[in-house]
Amino acid sequence: MKLITLTVFAALVACASCTDKADRSDKPEGGGSSVTHVTEPNDAIDQKLMVALSQAKNFHHKAKVYMSDGDTASAIASVREILSLRFPPNAPEAEDVRNDARALLARLLVGQGQLDEAMNVVKEGLGSSRESFFTANLYTVKGEIHEARAQLLDATDKAKAVEERHAAIESFDASNKIDKKLQDQLLEPR
Amino acid sequence: MATKRDDDDILTGSVPSPEDEATPAERAHAKTFADLVDKTLAGRTPPAMSADDRALLEVATVIRAAAGNAELATAKRDALVESALRQAIGGKAVKSGAVTPIAKARARRAPWIIAGASMVVAAAAILLWFAAPRRVHVVDHVIDHAPAALQDNWKSRPADPLIGPISRDHAGDASARLDTIFADRLDGYRELRMRGGH
Numbered sequence: 372m373k374l375i376t377l378t379v380f381a382a383l384v385a386c387a388s389c390t391d392k393a394d395r396s397d398k399p400e401g402g403g404s405s406v407t408h409v410t411e412p413n414d415a416i417d418q419k420l421m422v423a424l425s426q427a428k429n430f431h432h433k434a435k436v437y438m439s440d441g442d443t444a445s446a447i448a449s450v451r452e453i454l455s456l457r458f459p460p461n462a463p464e465a466e467d468v469r470n471d472a473r474a475l476l477a478r479l480l481v482g483q484g485q486l487d488e489a490m491n492v493v494k495e496g497l498g499s500s501r502e503s504f505f506t507a508n509l510y511t512v513k514g515e516i517h518e519a520r521a522q523l524l525d526a527t528d529k530a531k532a533v534e535e536r537h538a539a540i541e542s543f544d545a546s547n548k549i550d551k552k553l554q555d556q557l558l559e560p561r
Numbered sequence: 562m563a564t565k566r567d568d569d570d571i572l573t574g575s576v577p578s579p580e581d582e583a584t585p586a587e588r589a590h591a592k593t594f595a596d597l598v599d600k601t602l603a604g605r606t607p608p609a610m611s612a613d614d615r616a617l618l619e620v621a622t623v624i625r626a627a628a629g630n631a632e633l634a635t636a637k638r639d640a641l642v643e644s645a646l647r648q649a650i651g652g653k654a655v656k657s658g659a660v661t662p663i664a665k666a667r668a669r670r671a672p673w674i675i676a677g678a679s680m681v682v683a684a685a686a687i688l689l690w691f692a693a694p695r696r697v698h699v700v701d702h703v704i705d706h707a708p709a710a711l712q713d714n715w716k717s718r719p720a721d722p723l724i725g726p727i728s729r730d731h732a733g734d735a736s737a738r739l740d741t742i743f744a745d746r747l748d749g750y751r752e753l754r755m756r757g758g759h
Contacts, residue, residue, distance in 0.1 A: 414717050416750045459717065464717060
C-alpha cells in the first residue's frame with residue numbers, strides 16, 4: 372500500500388510540473404487572461420469619452436462662475452481649456468463640444484472688444500467638414516461679430532460698415548441653411 | 562544410587578548405574594515426565610514447566626519425530642483427507658486453520674490492488690484535466706475580433722438629434738447643452754457597462 376501511495380504521489384508531482392510548463396507555453400506572451408472580454412466596435416461610448424465630456428462640463432461651469440463674478444478674462448481662459456481637452460479620436464461629440472465652446476469663447480471675446488480674435492476662433496471651428504447645429508451656431512456668432520464690426524465702422528467708414536452688415540446677413544443665412552438642412556434630415560423617415 | 566538431589570539436577574548430577582534399583586522418587590518423577598510427554602503429543606502442552614523438564618521434553622519430541630512414528634491427530638488427519646477428496650472431485654477445499662492456500666493469500670491482496678488501481682486512474686484523470694491546454698485563450702481571441710452589434714444609444718455619435726437647432730437667444734448656453742449631452746451619453750455608457758461591455 373505504501374508503494375502505491377508513493378507511486379501516485381510521484382506521478383502527481385511529475386505531472387504538476389508538466390502542467391505548469393504546458394500552461395506557460397499556452398499563454399500568449401505578456402500574460403493571457405482567461406476572462407472573456409466582449410470587444411465593442413470603435414464607435415462605442417467608452418470611458419475616455421465620458422471623462423473628456425465630464426472635464427468639459429466642469430470647465431463650462433467654472434466659466435459660468437467667473438462670468439457671474441464679472442471676471443471675463445478668467446472665464447475666457449476656462450473656456451479655452453475645453454479646446455485643449457483630449458477626446459477619443461473620431462468621436463463626433465468632440466467636434467460638437469469644441470464648436471459650442473468656440474461659439475461661447477467668441478462671444479466672450481466680442482464682449483471684450485477682441486473682434487479679430489473672436490473671428491479667428493469662429494473660423495477655426497468652421498474649418499471642420501461636418502455640418503451640424505453647432506457649426507450653424509458658429510455662423511450665427513460670426514454674423515454677430517460682423518454686426519459688431521459694422522457698428523464700429525459706422526462712424527469712420529460707412530462703406531466698410533455696409534460690407535460687414537452684408538457679411539453678417541450671409542452668415543445668418545448660412546446658419547439658417549444648415550439648420551434647415553439638418554432638420555429636414557432628422558425629419559426624414561428612416 | 563542416585564539421591565533426590567541428584568534426580569532434581571539431571572544435567573549436572575551423577576549418573577546412576579543401569580543395575581541400580583529405581584528409587585520411589587525417581588519412579589514418581591518418571592511417571593510425571595511420562596504424563597508430560599503424553600500431554601504434549603496430544604497437543605495439550607502445559608503452559609508452565611521447569612527448564613529441565615522443557616529440555617527433556619524437547620529431546621523426547623526430537624527422538625519421537627526421528628523415529629518416524631509421528632502422526633497427526635485423528636480429527637486433523639480426517640479433515641485433510643476430506644479436503645483432498647473434495648478438491649479431487651472439483652469442490653472447494655475445506656478450510657484448515659493451520660494452512661493458508663496460496664490462492665487464498667493472493668485473494669486477500671485483490672482489494673488492495675483494486676483500490677490502488679482506482680487511485681492511479683483517479684490521479685491520472687485529475688492530471689489530464691489540469692494538464693489539458695487552455696483553449697479559453699483561443700476563444701478570447703475569436704471573440705475579441707468579432708465586433709458586437711451596438712444599439713444607437715451606446716455609440717459615440719453627433720449630438721445634433723439630441724440638441725436640435727440652436728436659437729440666437731440661446732447661442733451662449735453651451736454649458737446647458739453640454740449637460741444634456743453628458744447625461745445622454747452617460748445613460749448609454751451605463752447600459753453598455755451593465756451588459757458586460759467596456
